[in-house]
Amino acid sequence: MRKILIIAGKELYTTYTDLNALLLMLLTPLALALIIGFALGGLGGDSNGSDIPIADIPVGVVNLDEGSSSTDVNYGSVFVDLLVPGEGSSGGDALPECEAEEDSANGQGVTLEDLTEGVRLDDPAEARRQVDSGDLIAAIIIPADFTERIGYGQNDPVEPVSLEVYATAAAPISSQVVRSIAEGIATQIAVGTIAIESNIDALVAEYPQVFASGDFDPDFNCAFTNAYAPLSVEQETLSGESQGGGLGFNPLVYFGAANAIFFMMFTAQAGANDILREQRQWTLQRLLISPTPRIQIMLGKLVGTFLTCVFQIIILFAAFTLVASIADGELSLIFGTNWGAIILVILAAALAAAGLGTLINGFVRTPEQGNVIGSSVIVLMGLLGGTFFSVGALTEIPVLGVLPFFTITYWGVDALTTLAAGESGILLNVVLLVALGAVMFAVGLWAFNTREDVAS
Amino acid sequence: MPVLQADSLVKVYARNGEQLRAVDGISFHVDEGEIFSLLGPNGAGKSTTIGMISGLIAPTEGTATIGGHSITAEPVHAKELMGVVPQEIALYPNLTARQNLAFFGRMYGMGGAGLDKRIDEVLEFIDLVDRQNDRIDTFSGGMKRRVNIGVGLLHKPKLVYMDEPTVGVDPQSRRRILDTVLRLRDEYKMAVLYTTHLMEESQEISDRVGIIDNGRLIAVGTVEALIQQVGEEDRLVIQVDGDEVPSSLVEMIKQREDVSDLRIEHREVEGSLTKGTQLIVLVRGGRRALPALLQLVDDAGVTVSSVEVREPDLEAVFLHLTGKALRD
Numbered sequence: 001m002r003k004i005l006i007i008a009g010k011e012l013y014t015t016y017t018d019l020n021a022l023l024l025m026l027l028t029p030l031a032l033a034l035i036i037g038f039a040l041g042g043l044g045g046d047s048n049g050s051d052i053p054i055a056d057i058p059v060g061v062v063n064l065d066e067g068s069s070s071t072d073v074n075y076g077s078v079f080v081d082l083l084v085p086g087e088g089s090s091g092g093d094a095l096p097e098c099e100a101e102e103d104s105a106n107g108q109g110v111t112l113e114d115l116t117e118g119v120r121l122d123d124p125a126e127a128r129r130q131v132d133s134g135d136l137i138a139a140i141i142i143p144a145d146f147t148e149r150i151g152y153g154q155n156d157p158v159e160p161v162s163l164e165v166y167a168t169a170a171a172p173i174s175s176q177v178v179r180s181i182a183e184g185i186a187t188q189i190a191v192g193t194i195a196i197e198s199n200i201d202a203l204v205a206e207y208p209q210v211f212a213s214g215d216f217d218p219d220f221n222c223a224f225t226n227a228y229a230p231l232s233v234e235q236e237t238l239s240g241e242s243q244g245g246g247l248g249f250n251p252l253v254y255f256g257a258a259n260a261i262f263f264m265m266f267t268a269q270a271g272a273n274d275i276l277r278e279q280r281q282w283t284l285q286r287l288l289i290s291p292t293p294r295i296q297i298m299l300g301k302l303v304g305t306f307l308t309c310v311f312q313i314i315i316l317f318a319a320f321t322l323v324a325s326i327a328d329g330e331l332s333l334i335f336g337t338n339w340g341a342i343i344l345v346i347l348a349a350a351l352a353a354a355g356l357g358t359l360i361n362g363f364v365r366t367p368e369q370g371n372v373i374g375s376s377v378i379v380l381m382g383l384l385g386g387t388f389f390s391v392g393a394l395t396e397i398p399v400l401g402v403l404p405f406f407t408i409t410y411w412g413v414d415a416l417t418t419l420a421a422g423e424s425g426i427l428l429n430v431v432l433l434v435a436l437g438a439v440m441f442a443v444g445l446w447a448f449n450t451r452e453d454v455a456s
Numbered sequence: 457m458p459v460l461q462a463d464s465l466v467k468v469y470a471r472n473g474e475q476l477r478a479v480d481g482i483s484f485h486v487d488e489g490e491i492f493s494l495l496g497p498n499g500a501g502k503s504t505t506i507g508m509i510s511g512l513i514a515p516t517e518g519t520a521t522i523g524g525h526s527i528t529a530e531p532v533h534a535k536e537l538m539g540v541v542p543q544e545i546a547l548y549p550n551l552t553a554r555q556n557l558a559f560f561g562r563m564y565g566m567g568g569a570g571l572d573k574r575i576d577e578v579l580e581f582i583d584l585v586d587r588q589n590d591r592i593d594t595f596s597g598g599m600k601r602r603v604n605i606g607v608g609l610l611h612k613p614k615l616v617y618m619d620e621p622t623v624g625v626d627p628q629s630r631r632r633i634l635d636t637v638l639r640l641r642d643e644y645k646m647a648v649l650y651t652t653h654l655m656e657e658s659q660e661i662s663d664r665v666g667i668i669d670n671g672r673l674i675a676v677g678t679v680e681a682l683i684q685q686v687g688e689e690d691r692l693v694i695q696v697d698g699d700e701v702p703s704s705l706v707e708m709i710k711q712r713e714d715v716s717d718l719r720i721e722h723r724e725v726e727g728s729l730t731k732g733t734q735l736i737v738l739v740r741g742g743r744r745a746l747p748a749l750l751q752l753v754d755d756a757g758v759t760v761s762s763v764e765v766r767e768p769d770l771e772a773v774f775l776h777l778t779g780k781a782l783r784d
Contacts, residue, residue, distance in 0.1 A: 006562045282546035290563040291535040
């Protein structure tokens with residue numbers, strides 16, 4: 001055991017004192033994740049910065065809103081009317097209709113109908129099931145007391161209300177879009193209510209005779225649309241998105257995790273490839289000549305690679321958290337706070353990556369072969385596993401759709417985004433990653449042990 | 457009791473469907489405090505033999521024991537008794553000399569203050585105390601060689617294998633390495649198994665020499681005993697211009713009573729694009745026979761460019777035993 005740790009310690013030392021290795025291991029994934037994060041918005045305080053063309057996101061809308069007890073207003077219907085094509089006023093009156101204006105507020109000419117493909121559902125469980133099965137990207141579930149708590153027509157202050165957005169982690173960008181839409185609609189309803197009520201109160205006080213005459217036009221509130229549309233409400237007024245299993249997506253979480261795992265696999269590949277380089281420079285033979293069993297040498301290399309990967313991913317996660325905190329202006333634990341589970345996933349992913357490196361380099365003859373084949377496998381796993389784009393679209397393609405499930409990237413990223421969303425269902429991910437790592441290491445070790453050319 | 461005993465070592469490789477016997481039944485022993493050289497041309501099987509003795513290559517047949525421990529049955533015990541200085545610079549280039557010594561020392565079970573003290577001794581021995589904290593990749597070739605040797609000596613082995621340790625070093629470093637080998641025997645009473653294709657090195661430092669060719673050990677003994685095998689014959693090396701030597705000249709030289717053998721080798725002439733030919737004549741009383749032999753060459757119309765008389769040495773022994781020069 002002592003010699004295993006000595007070899008592992010040497011691996012760690014040589015890796016973390018190599019400037020080139022550090023650039024590749026730490027700076028590159030950090031830079032890539034930040035670039036992607038800024039490109040997609042969600043960093044730097046501007047969440048509208050995305051220029052990714054997203055359209056026809058399948059969304060389920062479950063309106064359980066029972067409306068106002070004192071009026072026939074039903075704010076939940078606003079979601080249905082806006083998101084579900086062909087739906088008119090449903091289940092009560094939404095806000096009195098305003099004529100759609102060409103190019104509403106931002107001038108981009110993109111409508112909700114372009115963005116989403118909504119369906120109306122009645123059962124929240126069915127909606128969640130369709131999200132789980134991949135039929136829907138997200139489901140917006142409006143609670144029964146939604147209108148009542150916002151309090152249309154009352155002078156009570158707006159109460160926080162839970163609005164559930166149940167979304168798949170497999171399509172984080174689309175999920176974020178749906179979440180933003182839901183938040184935007186709800187916020188505008190709340191702000192509009194406040195604005196209308198305050199203005200009407202002022203008008204009633206100023207012109208009581210007008211309102212006493214009975215000629216009040218219910219479409220009057222449309223006059224205020226442009227006034228309140230740019231307003232924003234603190235997210236705390238709508239707590240539903242971060243409660244009850246909803247997805248709190250941050251591009252840095254997904255692409256940070258994906259890039260960290262992607263580059264960790266390169267680190268593992270380089271670590272395993274180091275056996276072949278040591279063979280070329282004869283330090284491996286020198287180790288084999290020493291009174292150290294071959295299995296201890298191999299285990300030492302594996303442990304060294306494994307620990308290198310673990311430290312790499314921990315450093316990257318700390319860096320991503322720091323960046324997110326700077327962007328948010330406060331400590332932002334974007335990967336969640338389930339530390340035990342996060343560490344477990346990191347260990348499992350590192351083991352799987354080290355196993356993959358051992359497997360590849362157990363069968364190749366030269367470091368160059370190992371690099372070419374290893375890099376190809378890792379890039380392929382990255383592509384299929386969601387490093388560069390969400391695998392949500394891929395999983396809908398027959399045959400190809402199962403490929404992500406054979407990648408370390410997919411299971412690692414899935415586990416980490418699950419934990420970031422506040423969920424804890426990662427057991428399958430961890431078991432699969434550990435099993436993958438153990439099997440690949442065993443096969444790679446066997447292949448290396450059966451080689452006769454180690455002395456050449 | 458010998459510190460190393462090799463018995464009938466055989467190594468067969470399968471290459472392209474054919475069986476290649478790289479080592480073919482080699483047996484020898486090395487006594488304590490003895491320098492034993494394996495002398496042979498490149499590809500003769502020296503490194504494969506060392507590989508089997510050091511546990512790096514599994515023998516197809518035969519056994520080797522170090523201090524009574526079989527390298528195949530008790531590899532850990534056997535390896536504890538031996539140090540290896542490979543032909544390659546087997547060091548981590550991005551670690552310092554001291555870090556390399558410390559790492560490999562720990563691989564031999566050393567540690568703590570004992571290891572530090574021993575590293576100091578070895579650094580002193582290889583004369584690199586002042587560069588101990590510099591990375592290996594900043595060292596000259598000779599300095600790397602010295603560290604390479606130092607690693608092999610760190611755990612005070614009873615037997616040190618040195619596989620062509622002077623390959624690619626300058627004359628000054630070569631001299632230093634040869635002196636180091638002699639000190640290992642004389643000061644530290646270590647046994648050294650030294651492989652080389654350079655006759656001069658083998659002749660200078662060895663107590664006994666094993667001559668190896670085509671995977672077989674063709675002669676073993678002290679330098680003096682081996683040279684006696686070729687008697688009093690000198691080698692006359694006559695360098696002539698051109699690629700061809702008239703057959704009549706060859707016949708006339710061979711017919712002389714004092715000539716026992718004649719070899720003709722075609723070699724590139726140093727500093728010239730043309731090829732030359734060497735007539736290597738094994739002859740008794742070389743200096744006395746030289747004028748007559750040169751006259752024969754001249755009579756045949758062949759131009760002599762240089763002449764050298766070499767007294768009996770291990771190269772002559774190799775030539776005598778194999779019919780070819782050691783450098784082939």
